[in-house]
Amino acid sequence: MAVSELSQVLLSKIPFNKTNSFSRSFLDYIEGKEALTSFYNRLPSIENFKLQIEEKHFSNENRAVLSKVLQKQYDEFELSEATVQNIELLKAGTTFTVTTGHQLNIFTGPLYFIYKIVTVINACKALKKQYPAYDFVPVYWMASEDHDFEEISYFRFNGKKFSWKTDQTGAVGRFDPKSLKPIFDEIISLPDFFKEAYLKRNTLAEAGRHYVNALFGDEGLVIIDADNTELKNILKPVMFDDIFKHSANDLVTETSAQLDKAGYKTQVFPREINFFYLKEHIRSRIVKEDGVFHVLDTEIRFSESELRAEIENHPERFSPNVVLRPLYQEMILPNLAYVGGPSELVYWLQLKEVFTHFKTPFPMLMPRNFAGVVTPNIQRKIEKSGLSFEDIFKPEEALTQEKVKENTTNQLSLNQELEHLKSIFAEVLSVAKPIDTTLEKLVAAEQKRAENSIQKIEKKLLKAEKRNQEVLVNRISAIKESLFPGGSPQERKDNFLNFYLSDPAFIQNCLDSLDAFDYQFHLIAGS
Structure with missing residues (x-):
């Protein structure tokens, strides 16, 4: 656009x-x-x-x-x-x-x-x-x-x-x-x-x-x-239901199973009790063990009747989880x-x-x-690099290779040479196989080694061309670092003060x- x-x-x-x-x-x-x-x-x-x-x-x-x-x-x-x-x-x-x-x-x-x-x-x-x-x-x-x-x-x-x-x-x-x-x-x-x-x-x-x-x-x-x-106070009925009946645990567990079956990963894992106890410098889970309610990592304990009274008299001490x-x-x-x-x-x-x-x-x-x-400096780099706004969302290495290849007059692909190599080894195999079938594995291994050499040379060609186009490569790197610092989206890493000040x-x-x-x-x- x-x-x-x-x-x-x-x-x-x-x-x-x-x-x-x-x-x-x-x-x-x-x-x-x-x-x-x-x-x-x-x-x-x-x-x-x-x-x-x-x-x-x-x-x-x-x-x-x-x-x-x-x-x-x-x-x-x-x-x-x-x-x-x-x-x-x-x-x-x-x-x-x-x-x-x-x-x-x-x-x-x-x-x-x-x-x-x-x-x-x-x-x-x-x-x-x-x-x-x-x-x-x-x-x-x-x-x-x-x-x-x-x-x-x-x-x-x-x-x-x-x-x-x-x-x-x-x-x-x-x-x-x-x-x-x-x-x-x-x-x-x-x-x-x-x-x-x-x-x-x-x-x-x-x-x-x-x-x-x-x-x-x-x-x-x-x-x-x-x-x-x-x-x-408005949440009290939920506190009583969750802590003593565990309805939320049962319902979310069932829904999570349905999502899993449909092929979607679930992120929230319910517990029998989905409330923390909140008081002074404490926010710790409530668990039930042997008929007694414990606040984890503390010495706080409640019988059921004591916990019901605590909810009734101090609902502010109960904090819902996710x-x-x-x-x-x-x-x-x-x-x-x-x-x-x-x-x-x-x-x-x-x-x-x-x-x-x-x-x-x-x-x-x-x-x-x-x-x-997008700051003015980065916008200029995008324009000078010939990038569309959609381009900047591509992985950096793939984007760099794409633009380097677009901006060169040199041949960087050895696909034709690789295909020619394959035809040569096909001819070699046609000669070797009638003489000794065990030579088939040797020919295949040598072909693979030769293909790897061609691919290695191709990577070296691209690397050398990147050096020739260092300005373009550095521009793309700067664009990606601005909008995806450290590989993460800018909005998840940078603070608004970077722009507000x-x-x-x-x-x-x-x-x-x-x-x-x-x-x-x-x-x-x-x-």
Whole structure:
């Protein structure tokens, strides 16, 4: 697609199946392959939202709890008019949400975090235009109860990895972020909203709310921290069912077997009990052994009656794992769709029967925006190399060979010579075989040795031609390293600061150029 056909910021859009970047499970889902249709309700087209709206019945009581909790969580934050209005709108029966969730990676973590939130914001704008009688609120769900510190403890900026060192344990949202100060000493150009978030707020969850609100508050984004007693009260029936009846384990195990039978790898493995015990510096699994409930790696023990009383009196101490967190989300939000990456959406396919069991509508599963930022320098290299935007998704070695061969006047292929060699050995065999049939193996071995020599020479020719075209080879290498640093997609490795610090309009450009309902890979111009 020519650049002139698109906006100044949006350079091109590449179909997912031309990017060599996605699993068969994800591609089959988004393409609506019949083998997967029983594992979700409906595909995420904007037209299908009408049916989702009709199906999503959300009680006024839960709306009141949600609005009250959000107002309290934002109590000491400066809110935009758009966010204030959206929190108020959530009380109305005609308001629905589109939600994305993510870990509390420091300094936002990988670039795709930004794309996730851009997707929910743009989806809500498009839905409002399509369905003006309703209101749609973009929501970011902070994974504040997650305890995998290693996954959130670093980010990559200007090619260097920066890590957070702390000995805090438990749910990361409760961590004190002030020990991040050494990173501010090392990167003096960090924006003030990060300094205010990490050095003045008391918890990592508060810090996350602070900087995400600074980046997206004007768009009306609502940020929710589900580590909350009033919200956990809504989840109590699920706690009792899962811990004492194990319904989720049975249902997900059966669905996983069906997916495996259909040829799809499953990613989530349920347990008999899918809750962690959450208290102070602890988030540990609950297991039952010999009639007693244990909190792993602690001395905490409960009889059944004691555990039932603990759930009843302290639901905030029970944290769902990956199997039940999605259900929790849909029980406390008037949500229509979940926006996630390819692995996230695929594991949701294992969960539909859990939603049916708990009489909760299964949300539509929307892919987040996928994008690569092409700086002017890299764009020039692409043009000078004679590459199309689709070309840059090819494996580097294959792409380099293809372009070197296109740009040479020398003969690099020895296929004709190889075929001639084969005909010579065929003649030799025709002479040798009548004399002594045992010579057949010798002729075959010598032929193989000669073919290997020809192929070795051909590789040397290509290697020498690469040296002759060193400028082209280096350009391709630079292009690939920019958009696939270390062999990984840019959006999964680089931090948004790589672009935001030189272009404060970066996020606005993303909002303007990414289309929430256009399921293709977007290439956008950087500065």
